[in-house]
Amino acid sequence: MKKSVLILFLSTISMTSFAQEVAFKKVELSDSVALANQMQQLAVLCDTQNLSKLDVFKFQLIRGNYKEALVTFKKRIKETPIDQRHYLDIYMHYVEAKLSKNFKGAFKKSYRKYVKKSDDIQVINLDKALIIRDPTDYYVSNFKNTYSNIKSEKIAQATAIDLVKKYFLSTVFSSTRAIYFEEIKQDHKRRYAVNDSIVIPxxxxxxxxxxxxxxxxxxxxxxxxxxxxxxxxxxxxxxxxxxxxxxxxxxxxxxxxxxxxxxxxxxxxxxxxxxxxxxxxxxxxxxxxxxxxxxxxxxxxxxxxxxxxxxxxxxxxxxxxxxxxxxxxDYPMENNVLHNYSYSWNFYVTNNKFLDFKASNDFNRWNTLKNTWYKTGVAFNKLDSLDGQVNKLWNTYMQHPSYDDFWxxxxxxxxxxxxxxxxxxxxxxxxxxxxxxxxxxxxxxxxxxxxxxxxxxxxxxxxxxxxxxxxxxxxxxxxxxxxxxxxxxxxxxxxxxxxxxxxxxxxxxxxxxxxxxxxxxxxxxxxxxxAMTSDTLTFHLSATKVDDFYTLISDVNASEIEMTVDFKDRESITNTEYYPWPLEREQINLKDGLVFKSEALKEDVLINGSFFGNLEFSINKKDVDYSVIVYQLTPENKYFHLSYYIGRASFAKDREKRVLLTPNEFTEISFNNSKLISKKLEKGSRIVVVVNVNKNNNAQINYGTGKDVNEENIKDAVIPLQINFTGNSSISLPIWNSRK
Structure with a gap:
């Protein structure tokens, strides 16, 4: 953009644009020239003082300051090991080509030279990063979605900065993908002899x-x-x-x-x-x-x-x-609890001779499906009816809920x-x-x-x-x-x-x-x-409460801790945090499940292996899907997700044979195949254990009737589940003690 035009544009906007908000009027996304001009103007208005070198480069490039961008980027790229430069090298060749009168020709020539000079491993990694895991479509849709969702004629600085960065990714990759795809593929032909037409009977x-x-x-x-x-x-x-x-x-x-x-x-x-x-x-x-x-x-x-x-x-x-x-x-079920992520996988791998990325990445479809299933409470084996497409492989899974001859x-x-x-x-x-x-x-x-x-x-x-x-x-x-x-x-x-x-x-x-x-x-x-383990830390569940926590103590006790789960209630879900992402967090949901906390550890401890448990409880139904999460509460009061277990009580003794529980009678359920881990737990850390019942939109809901869980539905949720744990229940952590 010419300098005079930029001055005219800047004079027409409020000075407040440089502070809290920036004037913003949408253009048609299909009008690439108008969009480029708007993003250039927006990049000028953004405050980049506190951004990283890489982000400053992005703004310089979108502003059209290519020489400045090249200087900034050369300083930044020196800080990055060569095996981590797959994207950065695209940026380098892009900005250099922008300084040429023939962008596509310059980019193609420089990228071809770069690829030829690279060793085998570097080119293979370029293939993996840029072709096999091609990010372009995501970057393009991410920018378009962000742009389309803006409803105001003024946007905050943070929104403007985010939009420019997303535009950078969208425009750089979409304008170069065809070129670097071809150059990498041609380089493979130079290095390797590939026979891809073999069919074996x-x-x-x-x-x-x-x-x-x-x-x-x-x-x-x-x-x-x-x-x-x-x-x-x-x-x-x-x-x-x-x-x-x-x-x-x-x-x-x-x-x-x-x-x-x-x-x-x-x-x-x-x-x-x-x-x-x-x-x-x-x-x-x-x-x-x-x-x-x-x-x-x-x-x-x-x-x-x-x-x-x-x-x-x-x-x-x-x-x-x-x-x-x-x-x-562990696929498609874990300890006999069937998760629904396998539903979409089936379409991904069977829709065509290669892979159906469009179906796999249709997150709106899959999120809508699981949310609709959860809200309506229909049987798990009716997922494809809700989806409107027959899922043959899924229907086969539905016939084999135990580890039978099919598996x-x-x-x-x-x-x-x-x-x-x-x-x-x-x-x-x-x-x-x-x-x-x-x-x-x-x-x-x-x-x-x-x-x-x-x-x-x-x-x-x-x-x-x-x-x-x-x-x-x-x-x-x-x-x-x-x-x-x-x-x-x-x-x-x-x-x-x-x-x-x-x-x-x-x-x-x-x-x-x-x-x-x-x-x-x-x-x-x-x-x-x-041999990983030389000792065990065993904690028993206790009904004694300190603040918001039940307690973990060393001895068997006479406690009874009750939990109620209403399967008819579809406004709430349980066991939302069993999956370890992120690993460390400031808080956990203290109202989701029964949360127990130990005294502070008196010395450093190495947890080595898979934690195990013996849960004694009674329920008013014939079965239950339960989970146990183990956290380290650090001396800094942060929760670190160590490991978890999820399983079906009726298969606890044998994954091949279902043995239903007797309602209102105490039973002991043991497990020992939680996720293995090795980590140092510092002195002053506490162990936090969350015991829960699984009721959410990511897996089957076990209503406890004793019927095939795949066939149960919300009509089976006649009365809430009442589960009562005793002080005989224990969670044991395998540890390494160098003194033993």
Whole structure:
């Protein structure tokens, strides 16, 4: 914009714009020129004195001050490690291209040169950050939604600043995406030979689509293969190129029905035979040295275990399952409580040969569905009726609420673990949604196999970071420096080189169980899960109240603590804070559930492992879904979410067989498979335990009639649930005491 025009514009607005509010009159979002002018004017009016260097750069760029922006940005980018610059490098090439008369040509030339100079790993990470996890559509819609929701002709400075920053992201990525997509893809073709047209016939006549990736320029020496078996078609190319860059052949096998396969899409059900046959196919290829390893997380972790359901293929030398789901154990239910997030997942993976991102990201649809279900109180198995679309896979789940033969056929079961004799590295995180699945495999393998060669690596990671590289903070908690390991690029391939090439074992794997102790900046290494613990802190529930809290005491007592939950009441929900996000907070809801607090710890304590409980209670119904959350109340009076458990009382003794409770009789329910954690609890900390009944819009509602919970509805909520806990109830924390 010319200087004279800007002066004229500034003279027409109130001087108060520079203080509290800024004049704002909407233009049509489709008018890109008018919108750009408006955002430029708005950027000029915003006070950027207290913004970061990166944000100041954004405002300089939107104002059109490209030379100033470049100077600011060069100072900022020097502070960032190269492996964290994926977005920043886009900004750099963008502002440099803006100084050219031919923006697109300049951006393309400079970005191509940048990509060519980058090493294999850097380009792979560009692919993951910019293509596989393409943020552009989100940035564009986020800006448009924010803009459209502004109703006033004056906006606060904070709103203006937020709008300009969102416009920056929207305009930078939307104007460059097509260019950097093409440059990254062309660079892959320069580095790798990709055969993506392979279709393998299965013995039962079905088809599996396979992709093979090799690094160009390598010798003709036969190589080991790194196999990813996945339903997430199109998202695992980076894994195979990483394998090729590390000196292996990368192979992707997609679930039958996906990609080029003409078969019906069948998630979960056939991996137990299909993956074995893919391994067999790999072992017979001319480029194969008959050594195959598998890697992958979540669903791709499950497929590794599924491949060994019937027998271990002779060419399968190792697996590295990360955050592996275990069907029927932690997906789609956890301790037999079925969550509804799996409802939308089914459409995401079965709507087409690749992935239906539009359906998956239709958050309005999914939020409306679960809220409508909760408000109306219809049965859980009627979700697709409310949705208006048939969900075949969901309806199949509805027929199998216990761990029955439908689930057992998918992965090794009991003695089937005994034959698994290859080296295994299991990776999970304290805040991994699939930790229970990962630990199920680990525990069952150790239970049935004799001295298995099975290692565990676990730290303060979630479902995503336990598969990749953790960032400095997780859900507002700053990680110790020792926790910042590169799992995907370093640890895993050190393991593969150890098993497949005879190199040294990864240094971090000093024993079979390796875990990072939060707030100590150290790792511990033990021979087994039991060896993590040397002592136990046991607390009993007590009816004695101090302020807003019931108390946790060391002894059994005669207390009775009553809780009432009215399932007819759909204006309120319970158990709203069981999910650990954020990890640390100033307050918790003291009116949601029964909240108990201990005395202050007299010394530092290391909590190592999974907390367990024995709850004695009576209810006036035949069943109940309950939860237990454990917090550390720090000396600074902040609540740190340590771990939680959620489960169904009638399946407490056996996930395969439902045993209903007798109404109004006391019973003891035990559990020991809460989320594992290791953390230092400072002297002066207190333990806070929240015992609750699950009633919200994220999972089934167990009305307690004894019928199949999937079929129960609000008509079954005749009387409120009355649950009465006794002082025999206890929660126990496994701890490490170096003096024992």
């Amino acid at each position: 299965m013995k039962d006549g079905a088809e599996v689509s396979v992709v093979v990736v090799k690094r160009k320029g390598n010798s003709t020496t036969k190589k080991s293969a790194i196999l990813v078996s996945s339903i997430y078609t199109g998202t695992n190319v980076a894994s195979t190129t990483l394998a090729a860059s590390k000196g292996y052949v990368g192979v992707i096998a997609n679930t039958r029905g996906k990609r080029r396969s003409k078969s019906d899409i069948k998630p979960l059900e056939y991996e137990n035979t299909d993956v074995y046959e893919v391994i067999d196919w790999i072992s017979k290829q001319s480029w194969s040295n008959q050594k195959v390893a598998m890697v992958g997380g979540s669903y791709n972790g499950f497929t590794q275990w599924a491949s060994m359901k019937h027998k271990v293929h002779p060419s399968l030398k190792t697996i590295v399952p990360m955050v592996a789901i275990a069907p029927g154990i 057992k056929k998918m992965i090794p079961y009991k003695q089937e673990f005994a034959k698994i004799d290859i080296p295994i590295l299991t990776i999970t995180g304290y805040y991994d949604d699939s930790q229970r699945g990962a630990m199920y495999y680990f525990n069952e393998h150790h239970k049935y196999a004799k001295n298995p060669n099975h290692y565990l690596l676990v730290g303060p990671y979630d479902h995503w970071t336990a598969q990749t590289k953790p960032e400095e903070s997780l859900r507002n908690y700053k990680l110790d420096k020792t926790a910042l390991i590169n799992i995907e690029e370093d640890i895993i391939y050190q393991w593969f080189d150890y098993i497949l090439k005879g190199k040294e074992k990864p240094i971090i794997l000093k024993d079979k169980v390796n875990f990072q102790v939060m707030d100590t900046d150290t790792w511990m290494h033990k021979s087994s899960l039991n």
